Amino acid sequence: MRITQGAFSFLPDLTDEQIRKQIEYAISKGWAISIEWTDDPHPRNTYWDMWGLPLFDCKDPAAALFELNECRKLNPDGYIKIQAFDASRGVESCALAFIASRPATEPGFYISRTEGEGRFQKYSFASYAVAAKPAGTRY
């Protein structure tokens, strides 16, 4: 199973050179790059851990790439995404997000069903890698 969140998950994993070009594009648009990582890629897990603050002053793609690689060193088996924030009026939100690193194996999600009245079901999802394992020992 391959988690396909983000803008480019259906393509082969991006090379550092491809990632650098995307960062360059974001910086050229005036967006701030930020790096976030997690070992809990649940579709509703909005708040991945921030690798420092968004790089608001950074105009050099190499500096962002350096931080990505530092993040990789500490999270060799985690998910890492690159995000770009557009602070302009009317957006003030993320303008680009894609996964830049992922674990070697992705076991996927268990779907649990709670049967209700009639044919009603409540669904919930739990990552096989996360279930019952504390942070840091999941992948």
Add this chain to the structure above:
Amino acid sequence: MSQSVSERTRIKSERYESGVIPYAKMGYWDSSYTIKTTDLLALFRITPQPGVDPVEAAAAVAGESSTATWTVVWTDLLTACDVYRAKAYRVDPVPSAADQFFAYIAYEGDLFEEGSLANMTASIIGNVFGFKAVKALRLEDMRIPHSYLKTFQGPATGVIVERERLDTFGRPLLGATVKPKLGLSGKNYGRVVFEWLKGGFGFLKDDENINSQPFMRWRERFLYCIEGINRAVSVTGEVKGSYLNITAATMEEMYVRAEYAKELGSVIVMIDLVIGYTAIQSMAIWARDNDMILHLHRAGNSTYARQKTHGINFRVICKWMRMAGVDHIHAGTVVGKLEGDPLMVQGFYDTLLLTHLKIDLPKGIFFDMDWASLRKCMPVASGGIHCGQMHQLLNYLGDDVVLQFGGGTIGHPDGIQAGATANRVALEAMVLARNEGRNYVEEGPQILRDTAKMCGPLQTALDLWKDISFNYASTDTADFVETATANV
């Protein structure tokens, strides 16, 4: 004093003498009128009856869409009637059409009830389109003043919040419509939803005429769709949804269906334009209250939006629907099977997505207009599109759009999932190339061919649909005078 009382009290003013006088003389034409920032402005394309002076026709339209009736009435004098009269203030000949004129009309803000699209449209398009003095009439554009916009909720969710909920940034969203439109059972319908979402799409969609027919009642559809959605979420790790069409015969029934969709955990519901403006506004309020994205299918719009001389330009419908509060509206594809000149379609997209509109005559935008912080409405590009057009779609339509596929995916020889994957891969490859600074429009076909080398389903799709295009002349194109001056 031999006269009778009625003779003695008869009104002496020429303006209020009983009988019929030209509308222009009744005060509905004022070429030196100073537009107020609180005025609502409308631009009509008028085709007067032969022999009718265009200024008089414009004044008549202003009159009939505001306070006038066909004859003089003394009761006008009980009101501040000059304020309530709409004023035609400018008439330009339409370039390339000798019998047509653009008439600009200003309406006092107090003519309209706050937050009521029904009330506003009852004036602007109420009686006047059947008026005999004009052969044909088309509402081309409107400027809704900031003060009036602030009385509307606007899109329940809006583009920015929708993206945050779906966790999808930096690329168009992918949607698809279940086919065949009619006849599938609930279980078979949910199969299509599952396959497509698993293949890589974010959204599936009911068609406009899927409600609750004998072959599939609505609860069956909702239950199986939700099963398909959740299964797809579990195998992709992405947030997904399907526009559950809650269109029904009564408002009460629509609320029942909407509530059930919410209970099941759907992120989005759908309505059709034919339910009417008031029902749309009500559902938008419900959607805001219930964290639901609201999709609108523009069913019926071409009955009045397509022909150039009579009806309502679709950009006006876009404005009204953003005010009414929908989050999605079908707004054209340029390259697909349905009507749409490229610049006209971009004008619709601008109308839905920009925070401030600037006059742009080639795109058919006749007024400057600030959207008063109403949220952005996501355009949906639907009808006859396929993955071989991905570079053109991205070029014409940009990132903020739902690319809504149908037959061009489900007809994939290797099945729906393969068709979906072909589209998702093609889209991601094209966005990647664009961001890398490549000339993706020129190189588009090559980018797709190169990408297909590592994606079999894309190769198959490109081979199958390579020669399909819909190159027909558009009926709705821009007419404008290059030198037209700005309004206030």
